[in-house]
Amino acid sequence: MSLPNAAVTQEAMASFATAENPRLAHVMALLVKHLHAFVAESKLSKDEWMQGLQFLTASAAITDEERNEFSLFSDIMGISSMVDVVSQPEGGTPSSVLGPFHNHDSLVRPNGVNLVQDQPGDKVWFHGRVLDVEGQPIANAQIDFWQNADNGLYPAQDPAQDPQNLRCKVQCDAQGGFELLTIRPQPYTVPTDGPVGALLAASRRNIWRPAHYHVIVSAPGFVGLVTELFPQGSAYIDNDTVFGVRPGLVVPFQPCQDPEVAQRFGVDGPLLEVSYEFRLARPA
Ligand SMILES: [Fe+2]
Incomplete structure (x- = not known):
């Protein structure tokens, strides 16, 4: 019946x-x-439903340990960002998408590490503090940081890079402070060689993301934060194909006026400076 x-x-x-x-x-x-x-x-229609099933089948076929097409589909549909928005704890720094290039095996490096060494790119002094929602410092919070190189690629996409290039974990000091030397990140395209890429092409959609730093901030007793920081004025800042840009996560990259900073990191030349205070909430 x-x-x-x-x-x-x-x-x-x-x-x-x-x-x-x-x-x-x-x-x-x-x-x-x-x-x-x-x-x-x-x-x-039945044909459209079948196309949908074929899309999922093709997504499964291209998914492996290093690449998840379903995760990308969630991102370009804005679902990852919606999950971020509805699960955002009150008073904390806005979260943003994790992206496909996080590496659990990043090494713990000293607070104040120089991640640049001799690679190209505009040098950036990235520093700040980790606070609770009342503005009190969280001692010994951990920063997990990663970004792409000046050629726009992450180590997983670029055999010429050391797998640990431009990524690290850093333990903050007793005042929640952290600093590191890195480079300005670059915009990049999401992977387009799978069914999601075909969907973006058929929809004539932008495939680029604005430049960003990825940061995971964690501390015992607080809700962990997965987020991104975007340079003010970056290309695609108003047209992120995964909808990750939020108010409060766009930051100025300003010329660093303090010559002692370059000395401390043992480098020459002008530096840019990015300062940010991350705020972690306690579990509800
Ligand atoms: Fe990224």
Whole structure:
């Protein structure tokens, strides 16, 4: 016996009520509700549905340990950013997308590390503090930092780079302070050789991200923060293909006026300076 549309939706939603975990039952029922509404409103054809399944199949085929096409799909649909927004703890620094190039194996380096060595790029003194939402310093917080090189590539994309290039973990001091020497990051395109790239091309969408630093800030007793900092005026700052730019995460890269900083890092020439205070919230 065929069921009217609304009855199909009701039955499919109710079918998850048996889940042991009530949150699973709730989330799956809502997912069914909204996916059914999407199918009904768009009057999705069987061919279009099959194209959707083929897209998912192709995404699975290209996904491996180093590359996740589903993660990229979530990013370009704005879903990763929506999850960030709805899970944002009050008073903390805004979070932003993790991206595909985080490496759990980054080395712990001394606070004050020079990550530049002899590679090209505008040298940047990146420093700041980690505070709680009341503005009190968090002693010994950890900064996990990574960025792309001056050629726009991350080590995973560029065999010429050391796997540890322009990435590190740094332990903040007792006042929550940290500093490191790095370079100005560069805009780059998301991977376009998979089904997501084909979708972006068919949609005539921008494939670029604005330049950014990636930072994960963590401290015992606080909600961890995954975020990004974007240079003011970077290309694509108003058209990020993964929707990661948020107010409060766009920062000026200003000329550093203090000659002692270059001396301290043992380098010559002009430096840029980026200063930022990260704020971590406690669990609700
Ligand atoms: Fe990135």
